[in-house]
Amino acid sequence: MTGSAPLPHSRAFELLPWLVNGTLGEAEREAVEEHARACITCRRELKDQQQLHAALRARRTADVSAEGGFERLDRELNGPKPPARARYATAARFGIAAAAGLAVLAVLLWFTPLPELGASQYSTLATAPAESAALVDIIFADDTTAAEMQQLLDDIDGEIVAGPSRLGRYSVRVTGARADAAKVGELIASLSTDRRVRFAGRTLTGAAP
Amino acid sequence: MEQGLSIRPARARFSDDATDLALLERIAHGDRHALRQLYTTYYHPLLRFIYRITGRLELAQEGVNDVMLVVWRNSRSFGGRSSVSTWIMGIGYRKALKLLAASRRWTDRFSAAPYDELIERSDALAEQSDDRDLRDLLDAALRHLSAEHRAVVELTYFYGCSYEEIATIAACPVNTVKTRMFHARAKLKKVLPSLGKDMP
Numbered sequence: 001m002t003g004s005a006p007l008p009h010s011r012a013f014e015l016l017p018w019l020v021n022g023t024l025g026e027a028e029r030e031a032v033e034e035h036a037r038a039c040i041t042c043r044r045e046l047k048d049q050q051q052l053h054a055a056l057r058a059r060r061t062a063d064v065s066a067e068g069g070f071e072r073l074d075r076e077l078n079g080p081k082p083p084a085r086a087r088y089a090t091a092a093r094f095g096i097a098a099a100a101g102l103a104v105l106a107v108l109l110w111f112t113p114l115p116e117l118g119a120s121q122y123s124t125l126a127t128a129p130a131e132s133a134a135l136v137d138i139i140f141a142d143d144t145t146a147a148e149m150q151q152l153l154d155d156i157d158g159e160i161v162a163g164p165s166r167l168g169r170y171s172v173r174v175t176g177a178r179a180d181a182a183k184v185g186e187l188i189a190s191l192s193t194d195r196r197v198r199f200a201g202r203t204l205t206g207a208a209p
Numbered sequence: 210m211e212q213g214l215s216i217r218p219a220r221a222r223f224s225d226d227a228t229d230l231a232l233l234e235r236i237a238h239g240d241r242h243a244l245r246q247l248y249t250t251y252y253h254p255l256l257r258f259i260y261r262i263t264g265r266l267e268l269a270q271e272g273v274n275d276v277m278l279v280v281w282r283n284s285r286s287f288g289g290r291s292s293v294s295t296w297i298m299g300i301g302y303r304k305a306l307k308l309l310a311a312s313r314r315w316t317d318r319f320s321a322a323p324y325d326e327l328i329e330r331s332d333a334l335a336e337q338s339d340d341r342d343l344r345d346l347l348d349a350a351l352r353h354l355s356a357e358h359r360a361v362v363e364l365t366y367f368y369g370c371s372y373e374e375i376a377t378i379a380a381c382p383v384n385t386v387k388t389r390m391f392h393a394r395a396k397l398k399k400v401l402p403s404l405g406k407d408m409p
Contacts, residue, residue, distance in 0.1 A: 014388075018372055023371035066253070069252060163311075
């Protein structure tokens with residue numbers, strides 16, 4: 001006996017998984033065990049949870065070496081280029097500046113002719129861009145929900161054709177009036193100020209998906 | 210006490226907090242060898258955890274490096290309010306949910322088999338007790354849980370976390386952890402034939 005008030009059934013029942021994995025504190029463990037001794041429902045459940053515990057622990061983990069993963073991380077930390085996120089932060093600033101017509105460099109970065117996308121460059125998930133379509137790169141804000149992403153795509157007549165990249169970058173094919181070369185800059189400027197978007201820019205030639 | 214209640218499993222720990230803290234201290238000073246050591250320690254736990262949430266190995270591999278990049282950059286800001294492993298798994302949890310949300314629009318992997326169909330399969334398997342089939346069924350059943358529920362089950366039973374630790378990892382109240390586990394158990398119970406029928 002613990003000497004403390006008996007644990008209600010519902011509380012004991014919900015704590016059974018942590019009795020099974022051995023992480024309950026001493027007092028809580030004793031109280032759950034005391035309840036279970038008198039409760040056939042909890043004893044059955046305890047057996048079930050022990051089986052689930054055993055089954056989950058028996059599942060194997062993917063046999064993948066950590067070495068290759070660390071080498072990729074090490075290359076990213078060592079690389080001549082600045083960290084990827086910094087590159088995008090810089091690019092985003094350039095994109096906004098270009099939208100305001102302030103930076104020549106931004107023009108060089110973002111207003112290059114649209115690349116022809118080869119299968120080797122993009123893991124295309126839809127058909128190739130149709131005529132009068134433009135490709136725009138978008139990184140959504142961290143708190144943008146899937147529904148908001150879809151709404152934004154609907155708003156711009158856009159369709160995701162590739163991504164997300166490791167950084168969360170999507171390539172979006174825009175059709176309709178906004179795909180016109182003269183309008184794409186306006187679209188990017190508009191996207192750059194949209195709270196749902198962290199970054200927007202013209203798809204760059206040779207960019208990794 | 211009845212024999213069936215004698216449950217004192219050794220907690221499944223893949224790291225030692227004192228060692229992790231020492232590594233984190235060195236990482237804060239730019240020690241790449243310490244980063245490699247910590248990476249090696251956490252690679253498989255993180256890979257499995259993120260894989261269990263996202264269901265995609267390539268996302269899990271990507272997620273591990275994202276997490277360790279955060280560790281590299283933010284090691285100085287680790288406040289010691291939790292163990293290093295809880296801190297790192299918390300970063301992994303958030304990364305996994307983010308990766309899953311980003312991939313979900315066109316990946317419908319988690320609804321490959323309707324839930325009712327799984328229950329029918331489980332009834333058929335109940336009399337066969339084929340371990341491999343049951344493992345497959347368990348995997349399928351887990352995929353039908355929400356990512357948040359799946360994470361609680363995995364953290365409890367594979368990683369041996371207390372409900373307080375899970376609350377820290379998932380940044381939610383402990384009662385939310387208990388509720389998620391309760392609902393996950395109820396749903397798994399419908400699918401897995403070996404699990405009993407009693408619920409309060």
